[in-house]
Amino acid sequence: MKxxxxxxxxYAGKNKIAIVGLGYVGLxxxxxxxxxxxVIGFDISEANVAELKKGHDRTMELSDGExxxxxxxxxxKPADLAGCKLFxxxxxxxxxxxxxxxxxxxxxxxxxxxxxxTAGSCVVYESTVYPGVTEDICVPILERESKLKLGRDFxxxxxxxxxxxxxxxxxxxxxxxxxxxxDAETLNLLEGIYGAVVKVRLHRASSIKVAEAAKVIxxxxxxxxxxxxNELAIIFNxxxxxxxxxxxxxxxxxxxxxxxxxxxxxxxIGVDPYYLTYKAExxxxxxxxxxxxxxxxxxxxxxxxxxxxKMLIAADIQVKKARVAILGLSFKENVPDLRNTRVVDIxxxxxxxxxxxxxxxxxxxxxxxxxxxxxxxxxxxxIKDVEAVILAVAHREYMELGIEKIASLCRKNRPIxxxxxxxxxxxxxxxxGINYWRL
Numbered sequence: 001m002k003x004x005x006x007x008x009x010x011y012a013g014k015n016k017i018a019i020v021g022l023g024y025v026g027l028x029x030x031x032x033x034x035x036x037x038x039v040i041g042f043d044i045s046e047a048n049v050a051e052l053k054k055g056h057d058r059t060m061e062l063s064d065g066e067x068x069x070x071x072x073x074x075x076x077k078p079a080d081l082a083g084c085k086l087f088x089x090x091x092x093x094x095x096x097x098x099x100x101x102x103x104x105x106x107x108x109x110x111x112x113x114x115x116x117x118t119a120g121s122c123v124v125y126e127s128t129v130y131p132g133v134t135e136d137i138c139v140p141i142l143e144r145e146s147k148l149k150l151g152r153d154f155x156x157x158x159x160x161x162x163x164x165x166x167x168x169x170x171x172x173x174x175x176x177x178x179x180x181x182x183d184a185e186t187l188n189l190l191e192g193i194y195g196a197v198v199k200v201r202l203h204r205a206s207s208i209k210v211a212e213a214a215k216v217i218x219x220x221x222x223x224x225x226x227x228x229x230n231e232l233a234i235i236f237n238x239x240x241x242x243x244x245x246x247x248x249x250x251x252x253x254x255x256x257x258x259x260x261x262x263x264x265x266x267x268x269i270g271v272d273p274y275y276l277t278y279k280a281e282x283x284x285x286x287x288x289x290x291x292x293x294x295x296x297x298x299x300x301x302x303x304x305x306x307x308x309x310k311m312l313i314a315a316d317i318q319v320k321k322a323r324v325a326i327l328g329l330s331f332k333e334n335v336p337d338l339r340n341t342r343v344v345d346i347x348x349x350x351x352x353x354x355x356x357x358x359x360x361x362x363x364x365x366x367x368x369x370x371x372x373x374x375x376x377x378x379x380x381x382x383i384k385d386v387e388a389v390i391l392a393v394a395h396r397e398y399m400e401l402g403i404e405k406i407a408s409l410c411r412k413n414r415p416i417x418x419x420x421x422x423x424x425x426x427x428x429x430x431x432x433g434i435n436y437w438r439l
Contacts, residue, residue, distance in 0.1 A: 007192025015085035026090030114145025130279035157181035160215030180211035227293030265331035301345020320354035328393025336363035388416035
């Protein structure tokens with residue numbers, strides 16, 4: 001790897017790197033960079049910083065051992081950013097209740113950095129945005145707060161994050177990294193910095209807007225494909241055909257894409273398409289396919305709840321005040337993050353039917369469950385004699401329990417089990433006398 005002259009000053013420890021935002025993206029990146037550079041880890045959450053200083057990462061992206069090895073100066077004080085020459089922004093970019101992009105964290109981070117920006121510095125954004133945000137929204141904030149000028153006094157770049165929460169296989173070091181910058185010299189700098197931690201290929205995008213667009217369509221493509229699987233699942237269910245069996249059969253074709261139905265939540269797949277559609281509509285084009293896929297995926301929680309109600313009715317169980325247990329609240333298996341989880345849609349819909357919902361998640365923080373799901377989680381021991389169980393998230397703990405123990409949470413008569421992740425087999429469920437359905 002060829003190091004630019006600017007990159008060499010970072011390797012020598014003369015210049016510091018600041019990672020702004022210490023969530024599931026920023027923290028692993030900071031840990032990797034700290035093996036080669038002097039790194040400041042900044043987050044506006046004093047509670048988060050305090051936990052990290054004590055050696056614990058609540059996102060579970062880093063183990064306590066990995067965090068202990070990372071040589072990062074954690075801080076929530078903006079003044080500690082003074083003197084840094086490279087700022088990497090990895091803050092959340094959600095959407096609001098109307099599916100409008102919320103760039104508040106990006107704007108706030110840009111303002112904080114701008115107040116501590118010095119001549120010769122570079123600011124790189126990793127957060128998911130629509131094309132144009134870096135140059136049209138963030139740069140003016142940096143210039144306003146710093147009284148400096150892009151190109152003359154400082155430069156910017158965009159290098160979209162590709163972290164997959166909970167994935168210990170596809171990590172920062174072995175995932176191809178896109179880099180882009182406002183000029184060629186800065187692109188060389190970023191190649192030198194990111195090249196220290198990314199052991200596979202770096203892709204140099206021709207412009208910042210190209211890199212922004214590439215990021216936003218990655219998950220848009222996945223969202224549309226999952227929406228197709230969800231629509232097929234609804235169709236096949238009406239036909240009495242097991243969806244997974246159909247997909248396994250179709251998957252024998254060499255070019256069949258391996259997607260499966262399910263709830264689509266989290267900070268990426270369920271959010272990124274709205275960034276693209278927002279921008280498209282702002283320039284006079286209404287996307288049809290992307291929004292159609294979003295509607296299908298956003299309605300899957302309601303579909304699962306309705307299926308639960310129908311199974312209760314078919315079993316001659318009164319729906320109102322029926323007790324239904326939901327196993328798993330996070331947006332995906334083996335992660336504690338509840339933000340934008342679509343399990344909440346199942347909970348709310350069942351409550352509308354008068355169902356009493358009991359929820360458990362081995363990783364969820366109770367106060368976050370109350371905030372994001374509007375429900376007080378219970379212990380697994382507290383769940384017994386319920387009318388039905390919905391396995392919503394395939395956490396490792398539930399897989400270790402197995403289908404028989406999960407079904408035993410129901411009343412002694414024929415248990416009702418809805419398997420959203422399709423991790424169990426219908427034949428086994430039938431042999432155990434379980435009234436079983438999988439998406």
